[in-house]
Amino acid sequence: MKAHDGMYIGGAWRPAAGPDVIEVVNPADEQVIATVPAGTAEDVDTAVRAARAAFPAWAAIPPAERAARLAALRDVLVARKEEIAETVTVELGSPLAFSQTVHAGVPIAVAGSYADLAATYAFEERVGNSTVLHEPVGVVGAITPWNYPLHQIVAKVAPALAAGCTVVLKPAEDTPLTAQLFAEAVHEAGIPDGVFNLVTGLGPVAGQALAEHPDVDLVSFTGSTAVGKRIGAVAGAAVKRVALELGGKSANVILPSADLAKAVNVGVANVMSNSGQTCSAWTRMLVHRDQYDEAVQLAAAAAAKYGERIGPVVNARQRARVCGYIEKGVAEGARLVAGGPGSPREQGYFVSPTVLADVTPDMTVAQEEIFGPVLCVLPYEDEEDALRIANGTVYGLAGAVWAGDEAEAVAFARRMDTGQVDINGGRFNPLAPFGGYKQSGVGRELGTHGLTEYLQTKSLQF
Ligand code: NAP
Numbered sequence: 090m091k092a093h094d095g096m097y098i099g100g101a102w103r104p105a106a107g108p109d110v111i112e113v114v115n116p117a118d119e120q121v122i123a124t125v126p127a128g129t130a131e132d133v134d135t136a137v138r139a140a141r142a143a144f145p146a147w148a149a150i151p152p153a154e155r156a157a158r159l160a161a162l163r164d165v166l167v168a169r170k171e172e173i174a175e176t177v178t179v180e181l182g183s184p185l186a187f188s189q190t191v192h193a194g195v196p197i198a199v200a201g202s203y204a205d206l207a208a209t210y211a212f213e214e215r216v217g218n219s220t221v222l223h224e225p226v227g228v229v230g231a232i233t234p235w236n237y238p239l240h241q242i243v244a245k246v247a248p249a250l251a252a253g254c255t256v257v258l259k260p261a262e263d264t265p266l267t268a269q270l271f272a273e274a275v276h277e278a279g280i281p282d283g284v285f286n287l288v289t290g291l292g293p294v295a296g297q298a299l300a301e302h303p304d305v306d307l308v309s310f311t312g313s314t315a316v317g318k319r320i321g322a323v324a325g326a327a328v329k330r331v332a333l334e335l336g337g338k339s340a341n342v343i344l345p346s347a348d349l350a351k352a353v354n355v356g357v358a359n360v361m362s363n364s365g366q367t368c369s370a371w372t373r374m375l376v377h378r379d380q381y382d383e384a385v386q387l388a389a390a391a392a393a394k395y396g397e398r399i400g401p402v403v404n405a406r407q408r409a410r411v412c413g414y415i416e417k418g419v420a421e422g423a424r425l426v427a428g429g430p431g432s433p434r435e436q437g438y439f440v441s442p443t444v445l446a447d448v449t450p451d452m453t454v455a456q457e458e459i460f461g462p463v464l465c466v467l468p469y470e471d472e473e474d475a476l477r478i479a480n481g482t483v484y485g486l487a488g489a490v491w492a493g494d495e496a497e498a499v500a501f502a503r504r505m506d507t508g509q510v511d512i513n514g515g516r517f518n519p520l521a522p523f524g525g526y527k528q529s530g531v532g533r534e535l536g537t538h539g540l541t542e543y544l545q546t547k548s549l550q551f
Pocket residue numbers: 232233234235236259260261262263290291292293294295296297298300311312313314316317319320334335336337367368407410458459460
């Protein structure tokens with residue numbers, strides 16, 4: 090796999106300050122496919138200076154011109170869609186078809202949505218005797234994870250650029266090749282030098298240096314709640330804007346009037362997709378006790394069908410972590426009805442699609458984010474019990490409700506403490522705000538709400 094041996098800073102690939110490198114591993118066969126430089130605080134500082142220098146001009150150009158550059162970026166991503174999908178597949182391990190439709194397809198849609206929004210958003214409004222200007226916040230430090238490697242980059246960089254901000258990106262160490270490809274696309278799209286900069290590296294080194302850099306005005310982070318808390322603390326101490334998109338433990342609530350087979354099958358597919366590495370996955374399935382045994386059987390059968398189709402998890406550490414959770418679930422009294430902690434293949438970081446039944450709300454597997462292909466099925470007594478269980482975690486990122494009619498599902502969804510709810514299997518909407526209640530985060534991504542994260546207001550009184 091081809092890789093740049095430098096950082097993309099100020100519109101050019103430049104040598105890293107230090108000699109360290111990161112090995113990129115294909116999780117499907119455990120082979121090293123490339124190396125990229127591991128950035129230091131010095132690289133981060135050079136990148137932040139480049140972003141600062143580029144900021145005044147980028148902030149000042151008419152939004153229509155920023156929109157044109159974002160449209161060009163979208164077009165480059167479209168032209169390189171196949172290459173994007175292949176790159177995500179070799180460094181993340183997701184099956185190629187999923188990489189094409191989701192890992193490449195969704196970021197193209199999101200980049201396009203910000204080209205449109207940059208052209209149409211009202212960056213000035215009249216409020217009584219005031220004119221309110223919506224101005225870019227400044228230099229953005231973006232820190233992204235590996236599970237949707239391009240989507241999570243585009244969901245930060247596209248709105249930041251649309252707003253008139255400039256960006257330094259520190260992508261996940263596991264998926265730097267997708268980030269390098271994105272930097273090439275930015276360059277090809279004719280986005281001015283220094284508006285977007287890339288520093289590959291390790292979280293506690295390059296990521297931390299970026300979050301702590303005094304000349305970064307806003308830190309946007311997606312990843313674990315543990316790291317998110319630290320970044321929030323650093324940003325708070327410096328009175329910096331911060332956006333945190335963290336973990337989840339979302340509930341899939343199947344009400345008695347629902348089409349049970351459909352709700353279970355879609356629910357299993359939701360958890361197994363991307364090998365369970367989706368922060369908004371519905372990892373807790375809640376079923377009325379009268380339908381519980383049937384639901385468990387359906388879920389076990391649906392999970393077994395995924396055995397051959399599922400990709401590996403991202404690395405050996407994640408595999409060990411996920412399998413540790415499966416063992417812990419069984420030790421705490423859950424019943425294994427599909428999959429298990431053993432290795433299904435000789436090579437690669439594969440985990441069998443797993444279903445744990447008889448999970449109770451207080452078990453570790455019902456409370457903590459597993460981030461692997463593991464579904465927990467829990468029985469509930471009545472609607473109030475279902476609501477208590479659904480809301481009974483520190484998280485609140487997503488969820489689902491199934492019922493015989495939409496109104497019944499919506500009535501339940503209104504009472505859920507969570508940022509997104511899919512009603513009877515509703516489709517992903519790249520324009521709807523995405524983000525968490527409670528410890529799932531601060532701020533929203535996507536659409537207009539994602540754009541306003543990168544804007545601050547100035548009121549002029551007349
Ligand atoms: P993570 O450590 O939070 O990684 C997210 C990003 O933050 C990566 O770019 C990471 O760099 C960086 N980072 C790590 N430590 C940092 C620090 N001290 N300062 C600044 N940046 C730092 O997550 P992970 O280790 O990849 O995964 C661990 C768990 O997090 C998963 O099992 C899952 O539960 C959760 N997770 C959630 C999401 C989500 O979308 N909400 C995504 C991924 C993971 P490195 O790549 O070098 O670590």
